[in-house]
Amino acid sequence: MQKRNKHIWPEKAxxxxxxxxxxxxxxxxxxxxxxxxxxxxxxELIISAVSQLINDGNEEDIEDLLNQAILWITEEIKDAGxxxx
Numbered sequence: 001m002q003k004r005n006k007h008i009w010p011e012k013a014x015x016x017x018x019x020x021x022x023x024x025x026x027x028x029x030x031x032x033x034x035x036x037x038x039x040x041x042x043x044e045l046i047i048s049a050v051s052q053l054i055n056d057g058n059e060e061d062i063e064d065l066l067n068q069a070i071l072w073i074t075e076e077i078k079d080a081g082x083x084x085x
Contacts (some may be wrong), residue, residue: 009054017051036079038072045069 024043026034034040049065052058069075 013054017047018053021047021051038075038078041079042069042072045072 013059015080024040026044045065049062049069052062052065054067068077
């Protein structure tokens with residue numbers, strides 16, 4: 001696949017989106033605290049979509065991430081919990 005938007009984003013945008021993604025993404029340390037928080041889960045999906053957009057990701061994947069974020073915000077999906085807890 002040829003990069004369509006390779007030169008439209010400044011390098012700082014790539015660095016900032018990566019930094020923001022790292023800050024809002026759930027990880028092993030905060031998963032149980034935020035796994036059911038609709039705002040946190042939506043933000044994680046939205047910044048993932050922005051990251052994909054800036055890094056010339058697949059448009060269908062970007063749309064899927066945004067649709068999933070909307071489902072979290074509207075509470076049409078919720079965390080099912082962890083097995084064994």
